[in-house]
Amino acid sequence: IAYRQTSFQAATNQVNAETARVQKATETLAAANKTLGEKQEAAKKAAEAKLAAEKALADQNVEIKAATEAFDTADKAAKLADSAAKEAKDKTGQNKELTDKLVAEAAAKGKLADFAKAALDKINAESKDKLKLATDKVTATVKPLADAEAEMKTAGLTKANTETELQLANQALAKAKDGVVAAQAASQEAEAYRKQVETDLLAARKAATEAEQP
Numbered sequence: 001i002a003y004r005q006t007s008f009q010a011a012t013n014q015v016n017a018e019t020a021r022v023q024k025a026t027e028t029l030a031a032a033n034k035t036l037g038e039k040q041e042a043a044k045k046a047a048e049a050k051l052a053a054e055k056a057l058a059d060q061n062v063e064i065k066a067a068t069e070a071f072d073t074a075d076k077a078a079k080l081a082d083s084a085a086k087e088a089k090d091k092t093g094q095n096k097e098l099t100d101k102l103v104a105e106a107a108a109k110g111k112l113a114d115f116a117k118a119a120l121d122k123i124n125a126e127s128k129d130k131l132k133l134a135t136d137k138v139t140a141t142v143k144p145l146a147d148a149e150a151e152m153k154t155a156g157l158t159k160a161n162t163e164t165e166l167q168l169a170n171q172a173l174a175k176a177k178d179g180v181v182a183a184q185a186a187s188q189e190a191e192a193y194r195k196q197v198e199t200d201l202l203a204a205r206k207a208a209t210e211a212e213q214p
């Protein structure tokens with residue numbers, strides 16, 4: 001009987017220990033979820049910062065490309081017009097009115113090309129520092145993003161491990177509760193057996209006493 005009672009107490013202690021384990025795992029999981037959420041938000045912001053920096057750099061390059069293409073087109077048109085005007089001048093018997101028109105067109109397109117070149121030079125001059133700044137900003141976002149993603153991954157692993165621990169703790173608690181039920185049943189069975197033995201012993205003593213009487 002004492003053994004059964006000791007077993008019951010041990011099973012009860014095990015339930016208490018596993019209950020505390022489940023509570024601790026539950027609290028740890030809540031903290032892990034909070035941390036993971038914070039790391040995910042930090043990674044999101046780092047990614048957005050990198051995208052914004054890359055867009056600023058791309059926009060700067062687009063502006064330079066547009067100015068370059070505008071100059072190339074104007075320059076090509078000016079050279080073609082100039083070539084046509086020279087050809088008309090050199091050609092014997094060419095209509096003077098047509099020649100003058102071609103010369104005027106060549107001069108106008110030459111001015112357009114000069115304007116386009118001036119605009120391109122201005123953009124290139126202004127963009128030199130802007131490009132460097134934009135490039136530096138992109139570079140500066142690389143490490144923070146990598147760090148944020150690494151921390152997010154670590155937080156995710158911590159959460160997964162904590163979920164596993166909580167699952168194991170719940171399983172252990174269920175098993176411990178089954179152990180309490182079994183120990184309690186065994187204790188009750190032992191107690192019932194003890195009472196039966198005492199009853200049988202009293203009956204035997206009574207019968208023996210009665211048998212001794214004349």
